Each structure stands twice: as C-alpha cells, then as structure tokens.
Amino acid sequence: MLSPVPDDDGAPFWQYAARGELRIQACADCGELRFPPRPCCPHCHSFASEWRRMSGRGRVWSYVVPHPPLLPAYAAQAPYNAIVVELAEAPRIRLVGNLVSGPGAPLNSVAVERIRIGARVQVVFTEAGSDAAGTSVPRWVLERS
Template sequence: MRNDETTLLSPVPDDDGAPFWQYAARGELRIQACADCGELRFPPRPCCPLCHSFASEWRRMSERGRIWSYVVPHPPLLPAYAAQAPYNAIVVELAEAPRIRLVGNLVSGPGAPLNSVAVDRIRIGARVQAVFTEVAGMSVPHWILERS
C-alpha cells in the first residue's frame, strides 16, 4: 500500500538542517557536531551551545539506538494517517550519543507502512536500527527492531 504523499507530513529542510536530509538521501545518519569542541547537537543550528563556535561538521552515526519513549495516537493525529492506524511514533536515543534523540516510526522494514509493527512489540529500551524510507520525495529515517 502506498502513502498518499500529498497529505502526509514531510520534512521541511532549513539551511542548518539541509545537510541532515542530504545525508539521509544517501542512506546515512549524520549528526551535526561542533568542529572546535566536538559537542554533538540536534536539531542542527548555527552555533555550538557549549563553546559558541560557528564551525561545524557532520559526523556519521552507527544508525543504532534504543527506544527512549513512544506513543500510539488514538485517534490518528491527522486524517491522512487514519488508514495506517494504529501506528506509532517513537523517540530514539542514539547509541553513541544518548543525549541526542530522534523522533520517527518503528516499522518492520524499509518502506513498510507505519502500522507494520504490532503495538505490543514496542518496548522502552528496545534496540533499534535506522532504515531510510522515501516519504513525499524525501528520505527519512525510520527504525526497525534489532535482531537479538
């Protein structure tokens, strides 16, 4: 089943976050870091909150993390998502940067619908890995459960 790409939410890149989406299009999860002190930051912004430097670089992450939190909206937040209910929205803390947390969806595999993982399989602390799926013409990170 294909999403109606004209009504689903899609990312709106800004100047600071554009590299995140460019790397995602290549299937890479990268996080902005201060080029002077090394502090990782997300969401991307022009200035380091730690040392106030404007120098930055994009570091490749392992694409692994843990579910920090999740929600299953009832009813769906927007009408365009009704066909995929019940679906989840998860918060993932990155393995190598636990203070960095990304919001996404837990799915059964790349390109799978948002409702492809049963709600009773979602657990706080579960290990996940990023996969990239095209949504409204952009590659976005979704998450799959790591195999034990």
C-alpha cells in the same frame, strides 16, 4: 505522509538521509554533537560545524500510539507508533520516528505489543512520498538479537 521542510541548518541532515546515512551535526571546534541542527554550538559558541556519521543504532527511549482523530494524512494508518530513539553513540541525542518491520513498510507494520522501552533498534530510510521526491526519512527496525 507529511514531508520534511528543511531549513538551512538542517538541510545537510536530509541530504545525507537521501543517501541512506544518519549524520548528526557536531561542533568542529569542541566536538559536541547537537540535534536539532543550529548555527551556533551551545557549548562553546563556535559557528564551525561538521556532520558526523552515526552507526544508526539506538534504543527506544519512549513511544506513543496515536489514535484518531489525527491529521488527515495519518488517519488511515492509525493506530501507529511514534518512537523516541536515543542514539548509541550519543544518548543525549534523541530522534523521533516510527518503528517499522522493514524499509518501506507501513507505519502500522509493527504490533504495539512488540514495542518496549530500551529495545535496541537500527535506522532504515524510507522515501517520504510522491510530494517529496528524493527525500528520505529515518525510521527504525528492531535489531535482531
């Protein structure tokens, strides 16, 4: 598995993820949420920011199912899904991840036929792997109806 490489602006995202929290950067002056994280608010140009906790709920906005040839780290897991999730509280904020059957489940644990645009999902966190000890990545599970 590829591990995230946090930069100064995005480091808090990964610190919160390691605690099992989905937080999004917000402008401390005008309140606009922004992702990916960056030093300056694109709306009011303030450099003041804070990290707001999200519910972790969203909807599948788009998805793809990559097939080989792929990066070597992912080839053995193919085919698997990569989804784009729009957050419930902020539909303009979209995160890329994988739809899995549960925390710690493999990337290919959900049958492609079960993935639907608009499906409601909930975030779960999975440790990124041995080369990134202490780093958790957000993944998604289908919400129970």
